[in-house]
Amino acid sequence: MSSDRSLNYDILIQQDRLPEVGETFTGNELMLMPGGKGANQAVQCSKLGLNVSMVGCVGNDIYGEHLINALHENNVSVANVLKRGTTTGIGIVQILESGDYCSTIIKGANYLLNENDISDNLFDGKPLVILQSEIPSHIVEYVIKVASMYQCKVILNNAPARSIAPSTLSSVDYLVVNETEASFMAGSEVSSIDDAHSCAAKLHKMVRSNVIITLGEKGAVLSSDESTMHFPAVFCPEVIDTTGAGDSFIGGIAYCLVNNIPLTKAIPFAAEISMCSIQKYGGQSSFPMLADVAHALDYSDL
Template identity: 35%
Template sequence: MEPGSVLVVGSLNMDLVVAVERHPKPGETVIGGDLQRFPGGKGANQAVAAARLGARVRMVGRVGADAYGAELKRGLEAEGIETTEVAEVEAPTGVALISVSAGGQNAIVVSPGANARLRPEDLNPEPFAEAGVVVLQLETPLETVRRAAELGRAAGARVLLNAAPAQALPDDLLAVTYVLVVNEFEAARVAGADEPEGPDAALALARELARRVPLVVVTLGGRGLVWAGAGGEG
């Protein structure tokens, strides 16, 4: 385990974005602005954020043998991220189709593509042995996320799980997670509870989840965040 070394296991998507006056109704066509293309995917975004904060980062993921896949890998490498574990598979690179209304509301369709082909048996234990922190999300198969968490925990790394997109999580995954990061909706989904209304309710939900995970962070958008764990709460 190398302190300051981050291993991100997760998704790489190309985000295709069009601005529209309003989102279309079913069966309707609307005219939008120019198509914009941005590198994305929750996993790749986390890898870039960690690299920009000064960590040594390695990315594990899957892309297609296409122009989007090559562009995404080049973008990570330009950020100083190691991509030897980002392999090409016989599937298109993941894509997010995003329309943004004049009011700032997004409508998003994600085609996982190659991300769905990252299987538990594809994970090489060697990068986990070198990582101080393993960062995970839920845009790859859940069984792969669980295996990555197990490999990270076994290697002595701290496992950080950003539980998005929201879904119920198995107890054995939470058992090997050190930090759980969720928004209010995701926290409710993981806990099997109603969505909290306000920071006090979100903190109560964080306390509940902290019975199962050492540290829980619930993000509140523009209102900041709350946290709870063995070291206290805030």
């Protein structure tokens, strides 16, 4: 499985609230961690036991070295992680007492990935590729096109949300977005489960087969060729930090797809994985191993 996507060095600031415009505000704690949606998703997949190759660019700096080392330590292949003569992508994440967060991304080397960096060997005989929108649009379109040629299934996490050509979306096998991203793509508000049902059904007409909209504490909605259905959220005893929760969820979905587990069982399993990740600070360091969550996978009727 390959992960064509972003690598960011995350600067996490734990604070009681967001400052007002023009205000200098004192945070409570500073944490420095490897991140980026692409790297996060790759690490969660690897922690669940999948063989993962990361494709992307870092800068020729200490932050890039740190990101490469973190991937290597988590058994993700870095043979296709390239160094460019610029700064590594940076994510500045502000974490509130509630566990909610907001972030600002500096794209850095992520946007220097080009088509020549992407070998056909990454798709030939591979079951799945995961993409998101922290890399250039034309690279997303190119990877989806090549993956389709090799009958390699595509998960697209359109985050941060941006416009995608209809011809590209029609080759996406699994579109996974949150309510904000879904609202942007469908052009309709998603503020309830009913809204999510309508939005998922609308987006389903744009992709090849499946749409998953994650709704945080409201659970998730799946629209497939068979039906549109809601899955309740998994109870979480304590929310510490939701950074990377969506990436952890996608890792769970990918694990199930590679192992031919249907989405109706994959979504509750992925929700359990995501729930585990938000009970600790950070992204990759909070992601569970397969042994931590295997109990949540319903093997009946498989």
